[in-house]
Ligand code: PEP
């Protein structure tokens with residue numbers, strides 16, 4: 240079936256269904272004709288409709304299966320293929336139905352001669368009220384266009400069924416048993432922190448009243464107008480972006496604009512209207528399709544972009560249906576926790592920040608735009624919470640524990656009290672750390688430890704003043720690339736780097752050139768041959784990409800040099816494995832410096848070059864590049880994964896190897912010693928340095944510079960002030976030459992004996 244024939248098949252079916260439903264016959268007679276019409280229209284041997292009755296999915300009408308089975312065959316939600324479709328609200332398309340693990344054979348239907356099976360849920364108010372399915376004798380999967388036609392028909396059926404009073408909507412929409420009493424929901428922490436508040440649904444439900452169009456041209460007109468209005472809104476939002484022009488939000492809004500003007504999207508909506516749907520139904524239809532696609536994409540970054548599209552689609556639906564308000568437009572009346580399937584970053588920015596305390600999402604990922612924005616706003620986010628919207632009601636009290644990765648709905652008073660106590664303690668601790676902002680971190684014996692912070696977004700920069708960090712030891716420049724829909728232009732890069740330097744004032748900032756590839760895939764920058772890598776962490780990433788696509792590095796070099804005009808530029812390269820890679824990267828920068836000098840441009844006062852030590856091979860050749868290095872930054876996140884051959888993203892290995900192992904600490908000490916006598920600053924910039932016990936061990940082997948997440952700056956400063964360096968160095972020297980069974984335990988005991996609090 241071609242797209243055109245699918246559209247016209249759907250249109251024909253819809254026109255005939257309209258007539259059938261307008262006729263004065265009985266509900267059952269109507270359904271019998273409906274399955275006939277659909278079977279014929281889709282050229283299908285079987286067409287059946289199951290509807291929800293008394294909590295079971297009952298075969299209400301069929302063309303092709305045994306008529307004796309009608310009102311006899313019943314499936315529970317979750318049982319058999321039909322129950323699975325209704326339970327998951329997801330279609331199934333199978334070449335061989337019996338091969339599916341959920342297949343449940345019902346002899347009374349006589350379905351054994353049919354092999355292929357496709358079914359879609361019939362949805363009313365976000366709940367499945369039935370299932371529409373087709374079957375064929377020959378074992379083949381249905382084509383996408385056929386599934387689309389089936390879904391269009393299912394949408395129309397849901398309206399017809401509801402008008403005919405064939406399902407008890409109260410029953411379908413009724414409270415599930417999950418809605419009563421306290422309940423613990425677990426998910427994935429996307430932004431850490433604690434929050435409590437009343438549940439607020441981001442999207443008050445939009446009900447699509449009419450699915451079948453009376454006047455195609457009028458529907459087209461409505462959708463065109465809605466598109467215009469939506470584009471206007473996006474442009475307006477871009478003009479008054481919350482954090483000023485040039486923020487990450489600008490990048491995000493660029494992505495929005497790209498979708499808002501995407502012709503493929505509007506064309507599909509128009510096609511759906513052509514097949515006979517109203518504007519609302521057409522938008523929803525295309526959105527369903529997007530969601531289906533989204534589930535099949537395993538590229539998280541691309542999936543995030545699809546969420547942006549979903550955000551826009553909701554906006555369009557609200558405009559066209561006149562049901563404009565999200566919870567944001569109605570205003571938050573109390574401390575609130577926002578509930579959504581997913582959320583667009585622009586939508587998040589519409590909320591009153593004083594009352595928005597936390598966000599819980601059914602979907603979401605660490606790299607999603609909305610999460611990046613929430614992190615910058617300091618709002619805890621819990622993601623990947625299954626059945627969220629089935630378990631929470633508007634107004635329910637919620638305790639969001641973004642440290643433990645869970646949330647409690649309708650907590651008992653004792654749980655609320657315990658939570659409040661933790662919350663207060665947390666606040667107290669934060670206040671104590673904030674008080675250390677102006678205090679310089681000297682150890683008891685008088686050594687000044689450099690406590691720097693890691694950053695990646697413009698919005699991270701205020702943390703420098705808030706925490707009193709000594710500077711930015713690692714600025715992850717790839718973040719700008721990750722939040723953009725297209726490669727950021729040079730001017731845009733320059734602007735960001737200049738803003739970052741301006742906001743840092745006298746404090747140093749170390750820019751790391753883009754570390755893309757690995758788990759940070761950019762859809763617009765694929766490997767030459769476009770193939771997925773088996774081992775992306777050890778693949779075409781970081782400096783390897785930058786040196787091969789040296790246009791990319793040249794642009795970045797020029798942006799950095801221009802941004803640092805008249806100041807010192809600190810730049811470092813990620814994943815240096817061989818000295819020549821460092822030399823080649825420096826040469827690109829020097830080439831740009833020379834070019835700009837020729838152009839009589841104001842240059843940086845100095846460029847200080849550094850390498851990241853993340854690949855163990857470099858440790859064996861440090862003496863060779865030491866004379867050229869101003870500094871070395873040890874990225875322990877990557878370094879440990881390579882030392883232990885343990886993927887840092889693999890949750891099964893997350894607890895297996897300890898940063899406090901003699902292997903790592905001996906390795907780091909050796910690096911430290913091999914650079915003794917050279918003028919090279921050594922910093923540790925991996926997550927390890929932000930944890931108290933690990934930081935203690937690092938200082939114990941001679942590390943005096945740590946670059947860590949801003950939230951750790953206070954706790955680490957406090958630690959520094961409690962330790963006596965000669966004492967911990969002596970202890971570490973002993974442990975590393977004759978390691979105790981557990982270095983972690985030994986260190987913990989050592990710290991406890993001295994009244995030093997550890998994590
Ligand atoms: C590291 O690998 O330790 C590091 C700081 O870089 P990233 O976490 O960005 O890979």
Ligand code: MG
Nearest residue numbers: 853874876877
């Ligand atoms: Mg790294």
